[in-house]
Structures are given as C-alpha cells and as structure tokens.
Amino acid sequence: MVKSTSKDTQALFHSLRSAYAATPTNLKIIDLYVVFSVFTALIQVVYMAVVGSFPFNSFLSGVLSCIGTAVLAVCLRIQVNKENKEFKDLPPERAFADFVLCNLVLHLVIMNFLG
C-alpha cells in the first residue's frame, strides 16, 4: 500500500506539473505576483511573532496590503483566464481597469493606516 501511495503522489505531481506548463504566460506572471505578495505577508507575520506586536496598526496595514494585493491579483486571474466560461463576455481590459482602481483604493487605505 505504501508503495502505491508514493507512486500515486509522484504521478499526481507529474500530472500537475505538465498541466501547469500548458497555462498561458500571462497567467503564470499573475501567479508569480500572488506568490510574491503571500511570501511578503508570511515574512511580516514571522517578524511580528519574534518582536511583538508593538505598532499593531502598522502590522495590520502591512499584512493587509500583501493579502489585499494577492486577492485582487487572484480576481484578475479569474477574469482574464480564457478557459473560464463564466467571464467569457468580459473584455480583459475592463478586468484590468477594475484591478487598477481597486489597487489604488487599497494603497490609499494602507498609507493612512500605516501611521
């Protein structure tokens, strides 16, 4: 049983990797952007665990900027993905414009809350 599960996981990883290789480049760029922002958020959480939460508003503002960026990027990816049936009629330019406006609002809020 053990051997078959390990072979299954290996087969699973292979199929995931090959399927991922087939995605278009612009979606891969968005994925990279999401990973970058989540990674920055994790660094901040680790820093807070070490040093303590003294300027708590600054901590929340930093983490929120990272998570908010990730969320907006994921929304953009959903709307721009051509294989997604739900957003077939939505022009990708409109999705990008929404993304830019939401990011502006997000960064305005972050700058105010950062202290």
Add this chain to the structure above:
Amino acid sequence: MSKLLIFLTLIPLLPILTTSFSPENPSGRRVLVLLDDLALKSSHSVFFNSLQSRGFDLDFKLADDPKIGLHRYGQYLYDGLILFCPTTERFGGSIDLAAILDFVDSGHDLIIAADSNASDLIREIATESGVDFDEDPAALVIDHSSYAVSNTEGDHTLIASDEYIKSDVILGSKKIEASADIAPVLFQGIGHSLNPSNSLVLKVLSASPSAYSSNPKSKLSNPPSLTGSAISLVSIVQARNNARILISGSLSMFSNRFFRSEVQKAGSPTKHEKSGNEQFLTELSKWVFHERGHLKAMNVRHHKAGEADEPTIYRVNDDLEYSVEIYEWSGASWEPYVADDVQVQFYMMSPYVLKNLSTDKKGSYFTAFKVPDVYGVFQFKIEYQRLGYTSLSLSKQIPVRPFKHNEYERFIPAAYPYYGAAFSMMTGFFIFTAVHLYSK
C-alpha cells in the same frame, strides 16, 4: 503740652524698632534677664559679660518687679529671655506662664535655669517646653562615682559630667579642653527627664550611668524614679518655628565660682585647671541665640536644561535643572552653608525623584534630572532637618503634562519592516501592471 510729652515719650521707641528681631537679622539684641536676687548680677558676671561682649543688651530686673513686661502696644520689647529665678512663685508686671509661652511661640529664645528649690512656676514652664523635672522638690542629682573631688566632705551632689551631645553645631567645633583631656562640666542641681517620643528636645549634658536623683539629707526609702543616663542635666529644645530653649537644672553652673574652679573627677588622676563650664555654656548660648545653626534658603529656581527662564509647566521626559541658595547666620552676617546631604524631591504623593544637591561651596545648591514618565501636579520639596540646625521646609508646585499628539516619534523603528512591505507591494503592483500590459 501733653502732645509734646507724648511725642517725647514715643521718640525713644524708634531705636527699638530699628534694632528689632527680623528674618534678615536673626540674632536679636535685647535680652531680658529676670533674677531672684540682684547679687546674681555679680556672682554670674563672667557669663553675662560674655553675652554683652557679643553685642547683646542685657536688661536685669528682679522677677517680681511690677514694671516688667515682655511686650507693649503689641510689639515685643525683647528678643530673648533669660530666667535665672528658680524660686519665683509669681512674676511681676504683665509676665506670666501664658505670656512666656506666647513669647516663645512667636519665635523668640529662652534660657531657663532651675535649682534645688525650684518653684512650681518654673517647673511648669519647663514642662510646657517638653522637659520634666523630678517631682520631689528637695531632690538633687547625686552621683557617687562621677562627683567632683573637693576639699570639704561633700555629699556628692557636685558632679562633674562629660557626657556631651556629639554635635559641632550645638557645642562648637573646638573640643572643650583645659589640658589634654576634655574638661568635665561642674553641676549641682536638679535633674530632669525627657519624653523619648518627643523629637524636638535633646539632651546636651546627661548624667553618668551611676547618677540618681533623690534628697541627699534623707535616707532612700524606695528606689529613685530618675536614674542613670536618663537624667538630663542640660537640655535644648528647638521648636518647629525655630525658637530655641535651653533648660538647665543648676543655676550655680553659670556662676563665676564654677567657671573658674578647678575640676578633678573622682576616680580619675587628672586634675583640670579650669572646668569646662565657661566654654560649654558660652558655646551653648551662641547656639541658643541663633549665632550658629540658623539656616535660610532662598532663590529657588528651576528651568529646562539649556533655557534660562522658568516655565510654568513641564512635559514628561524633559530634562530640568533645579537650584537653591542656602545660607547660615554667623552672628554678624549670612555665610554660605556647606553640606553634602541636602536633597530635593520631585514629589506627587510619593517622591518620584530624590536627588542629592551638589554645592559650589558659596551657598548655591543645584542638580539636574529627568522628569519622570508620569504626568500630574508635582512639587519640588526640600525637607531638611538636621540635629542642631533650623529645619528647612520648601515646596514649589509645578504641573507636568503628557505628550502632545505631534510630539511622538514620527517613524517607529520597530515598524520599518511593515513600511517596507507596504511600499514593496506598491512598487510590485506598478511593475506588474507594466509587465501585464506589454507582454503578449
């Protein structure tokens, strides 16, 4: 005619006004001396001459003279009072127990000498000052091992004592010595005891541990009530208004005979040429009449470090500097007081800061400290009470405010990673839009 008479009688009062006791001149000049017997004027002349040579005007009067009075028209005529009248039952004129107590309460000094047949009036004055004489009216202090050796067969009531209080300010810095050793002081009279809980009374000369107080002519039927070192022979009182009182159980201690006599303490081989009485009592009278140990504090100043004017409010965590000037009266002028134990407190319900003031030896005391991290209404307090010195009690109120909203640090160093993360997200977003728009 009557107007002229009134005018002429009022003119002599003018010099009295100019030489009166004032805070600027604490050693008053006019002293009333009440005697039982005018022969005391000559038998105690060395003591009186030492006072007169220091500038005091002594006014000798009999205790029952009907014309004596301490004050007239609401003003005190004298700055000090010496009572060398142990047997007086009632004073003449307008002086009585209440008048004497008012005199002391208004800040003037008093010397009382009692003796073996002290009247009730003298005993009451002493009790009001904090000192309790032995109740037996015929009792004297007897010491069978510390008495002064004399040619006649004595009953050991003439005692030689050298148990002085250790204080340079009260007894002067020159040690009492006739030859190499300290000369003892001769004493013959009644002893008194002090209440141990009274912090204003001090024993200047106490009896040796082998002394006791009883009637020398009768046999002891029960143990004496006053014994040993609890018997005080000479005491001083410094009242809270800085009036000073000297109480002695022996009038003959001040006499020329005792001043000039030689002294040999029983059991000790040394014979001193001169007893320590003159030096002891002269130095003590200097202390009583404020020629030593009288302090004055003035010019309290505080300011922020680096500024010169005094602000009305401080902020938490400010650096401030405090200075005060303390002088001591030397009998003729104010000299700078030098000590290293004057402390200032920054006080609000309890002292948050307690610092020793450093001095420049010219009377100026100063220190610098940081305002504590607490806001409220504080006081700069100096409470200085030292043995033999007048007490200094100064306090100056000053409020301390917390930070204004724009006095905090602008950027908190602990939050730099969060600032960095937020800005990196913004640049990342900018780069991402560029890449997204211009890639295929």
